[in-house]
Amino acid sequence: xxxxxxxxxxxxxxxxxxxxxNFIQKNYTLYEGDDTFLEGVTDRTQKVWDKxxxxxxxxxxxxxxxxxxxxxxxxxxxxxxxxxxENEVIVGLQTDAPLKRIVNLYGGMKMAxxxxxxxxxxxxxxxxxxxxAYRKTHNEGVFDAYPKRTKVARHxxxxxxxxxxxxxxxxxxxxxxxxxxxxDFLIGEKEKEQDMFDGPMTDERIRLREEISMQIQALKEMKxxxxxxx
Numbered sequence: 514x515x516x517x518x519x520x521x522x523x524x525x526x527x528x529x530x531x532x533x534x535n536f537i538q539k540n541y542t543l544y545e546g547d548d549t550f551l552e553g554v555t556d557r558t559q560k561v562w563d564k565x566x567x568x569x570x571x572x573x574x575x576x577x578x579x580x581x582x583x584x585x586x587x588x589x590x591x592x593x594x595x596x597x598x599e600n601e602v603i604v605g606l607q608t609d610a611p612l613k614r615i616v617n618l619y620g621g622m623k624m625a626x627x628x629x630x631x632x633x634x635x636x637x638x639x640x641x642x643x644x645x646a647y648r649k650t651h652n653e654g655v656f657d658a659y660p661k662r663t664k665v666a667r668h669x670x671x672x673x674x675x676x677x678x679x680x681x682x683x684x685x686x687x688x689x690x691x692x693x694x695x696x697d698f699l700i701g702e703k704e705k706e707q708d709m710f711d712g713p714m715t716d717e718r719i720r721l722r723e724e725i726s727m728q729i730q731a732l733k734e735m736k737x738x739x740x741x742x743x
Contacts, residue, residue: 531702533689557600564597568612577632580614583640588734593741604742618644621652621677652677686731696736703729 519528527536554562572578584590594606594613607615616636618625622644626636644650649657655677656664666672690699707725710718 527693531690531694531699533687533693536693557602560600561597565611568596572612577614578612579610580616580629580632580634581608582616582629582634583637584616585640585644586615586617586619588731589738589741619648619650621650623652691735696732696739700729700732703732 522536523539525535525539526532527539568578581591591607592609593604594609594611595601595604596606596611598604607613616625616629618641622641626641629636655675659667659677663672663675667675667677694702703725707722707729710722710725712718
């Protein structure tokens with residue numbers, strides 16, 4: 514890769530392959546000074562924070578400001594959201610409005626509906642119906658995997674801390690890669706990686722190819738979401 518964005522950085526493995534760790538090791542500078550380099554809050558930041566503070570106080574009074582009950586969580590499922598668009602330097606919210614909560618049904622339908630009901634909200638019945646028809650939640654997958662003895666032990670309270678009521682199964686992305694390499698390059702590298710998993714279609718190879726396809730799709734959705742913010 515040859516990019517002007519990398520000018521001034523020390524080259525290394527990271528310039529020939531995706532390696533964020535190597536980039537950090539080659540380019541960090543140890544700072545042993547005091548806090549005199551710190552600057553005060555800018556006017557723009559203060560204006561954004563003032564609006565945040567008002568919203569936080571309002572949320573504390575109500576318990577929750579708002580929840581989107583018609584759209585399930587996803588990278589590119591919401592329109593752009595701003596706190597104070599004129600003064601924001603870093604943009605992007607979880608939904609299309611500040612402190613508007615998101616509904617994550619992938620962890621478990623019962624858990625999500627219970628959380629909504631606590632604050633007087635109801636999940637869109639059509640969304641619930643469609644989700645049941647086309648997706649399996651984390652909880653459903655876990656219960657499908659439990660043998661009978663585990664279900665019985667869970668029911669009578671012999672086992673606690675099982676992964677069926679915690680909304681687990683999240684994927685944590687290394688978003689530093691996006692800043693260093695760009696989404697298009699990462700997609701290209703993932704496509705090359707997928708091509709490497711050729712040969713007999715074993716269970717493991719099929720699973721890996723499917724997972725890489727999902728990673729490529731997520732990167733494309735991230736690009737689409739970012740383009741909405743300009």
